Amino acid sequence: MRLSGNVATRIGAWAIAVSALAMGGSAWADPVVLNVVDVAGNLALTQKAIEAFRDKYPNLVSQVTFTNAPAPQLPGKIKAMQGAGRSDIDLVLTGTDALAAGIEQNLWMPLLPDRAKDFPGVLDKYAPNPRKMQDLAQGQGLEVSFMAAGPLIEYNPAHVSDPPKTTDQLLAWCKAHPDKLIYARPANSGAGRAFLMGLPYLLGDKDPHDPIHGWDKTWAYLKQLDSCIPYYPGGTSAVMKELGEGSRDMTLTVTGWDINPRALGVVPAEFKVQAFDNQTWVNDAHFMVIPKGVAPEKLPVLIKLMNFLLEPQQQAMTYDDGYFYPGPAVKDVPLSAAPQHSQDVLKKYGRPEYDQLIASHPNVVPLDAKAMVAAFHKWDQDIGAQKTK
The missing domain is CATH 3.40.190.10 (Periplasmic binding protein-like II)
Incomplete structure (x- = not known):
């Protein structure tokens, strides 16, 4: 040729x-x-x-x-x-x-x-x-x-004295405090994604790797949670802005989105995180x-x-x-x-408990490509269709 x-x-x-x-x-x-x-x-x-x-x-x-x-x-x-x-x-x-x-x-x-x-x-x-x-x-x-990554619960300790430690407690808190919990659209948010993919493990779903046929408990739970969530921001930055400004009291987060916004002053340094009792880390x-x-x-x-x-x-x-x-x-x-600046930031805003929590609970990989695309599509269609901004 x-x-x-x-x-x-x-x-x-x-x-x-x-x-x-x-x-x-x-x-x-x-x-x-x-x-x-x-x-x-x-x-x-x-x-x-x-x-x-x-x-x-x-x-x-x-x-x-x-x-x-x-x-x-x-x-x-x-x-x-x-x-x-x-x-x-x-x-x-x-x-x-x-x-x-x-x-x-x-x-x-x-x-x-x-x-x-x-x-x-x-x-x-x-x-x-x-x-x-x-x-x-x-x-x-x-x-x-x-x-x-997570999922982790981040909250304002001035407004949340007893943070949820289980999915049932999270749902109960959300229903008792409507519009005070938000998380971002999973297709464009690492924190939202960790929550979506962590729920099948937390809820004991049939197959955490199959969002279409193995997540019956997860989709049912997300629909219940939807009843007390005002809307779903298009990215994690918007979530942290609202959390920091005080219009929301709680969100689902990951390690980095906990540390960095506090280091940048977007979220007050004194805000806290809570791991789930039966934590499974979905890495990113x-x-x-x-x-x-x-x-x-x-x-x-x-x-x-x-x-x-x-x-x-x-x-x-x-x-x-x-x-x-x-x-x-x-x-x-x-x-x-690391550069000295990074060492100083993590010393001040990091969480000493993270390393122990990561080492003492299971770590899993996210969904593979085909399953992840399917999970995002189903969430967009069934959960976030009317309330994503």
């Missing part, structure tokens, strides 16, 4: 790029512009490291543009671009939500085992719980940060994925960047201000390796 001149030129550029990287970048001809889109708030953890990569390799990268976007809208946008033969987005930083939707729609470039030689020993780098989360990517992305993670159709000359730079972000020094930066606690996905990156 004869290649067109344009295709042959692009393949030639890619070959030159790969050769240049193999030689440490010295032969790189034209630095590229990388367009990074974040749909998970991950740039709070990784933007400084990405900028450090740009500064370290000016012969590879001339500029990095950063864009934030809502997770539910991104897969459709990428699908439309790919259908038009465009590749405006080079790297996506995503939670399990858009990761799952992209896997379902075949949007992401296969990385493992297809390109295992480009990521030597990467799976052995992950700590045990993050390693389990990496499997959710189905070889189409690499985990870059990890959170032992952020992933790096490359949309199919990315320019060939950019691919080797992206591969080098992804490996760079998994180095211990860059992983230590993911402690950040507690936004995605603890943060690092790879092994042997203690808090003492």
Whole structure:
């Protein structure tokens, strides 16, 4: 088959790029512009490291543009671009939500085992719980940060003297205090997602991995809870704003969304959290994925960047201000390796009990891609259809 001149030129550029990287970048001809889109708030953890990569390799990268976007809208946008033969987005930083939707729609470039030689020993780098989360990517992305998430109950202790410890107590409190409990739409909220996927374990549902046929108790419970919830914000930030301003007294949260808003002053520092008596931790993670159709000359730079972000020094930066606690996905990156600012924030606003709670209760991975998409669709249709803003 004869290649067109344009295709042959692009393949030639890619070959030159790969050769240049193999030689440490010295032969790189034209630095590229990388367009990074974040749909998970991950740039709070990784933007400084990405900028450090740009500064370290000016012969590879001339500029990095950063864009934030809502997770539910991104897969459709990428699908439309790919259908038009465009590749405006080079790297996506995503939670399990858009990761799952992209896997379902075949949007992401296969990385493992297809390109295992480009990521030597990467799976052995992950700590045990993050390693389990990496499997959710189905070889189409690499985990870059990890959170032992929740669900947890966060509350204003001035208005809640006896916080719920069980799902029955939570429902009773909500009915006794209508409009004082909210949580965000799970399809665009890590905290809402942890609550949705944690309920089957808390309620003893038939199959926590099957939201359509195994969550009868969960869907019934959510409909009862809906009776005392005023509406569902489109993201966790809006929830924390209302909690901090005092219009709500309680929400469902995760470790990072407890620590970080208090560190930022959005939520008062004295607000508290309560774990469930029969707590099961539904973990969370952020992933790096490359949309199919990315320019060939950019691919080797992206591969080098992804490996760079998994180095211990860059992983230590993911402690950040507690936004995605603890943060690092790879092994042997203690808090003492983090920047001093991160150490100070976590000392002041972290919860000493978290490490013990995480170690003493089961940790599970979220739903796989197909099941997660089905759960989001059913929640949107049956629970949040009339009350999501």
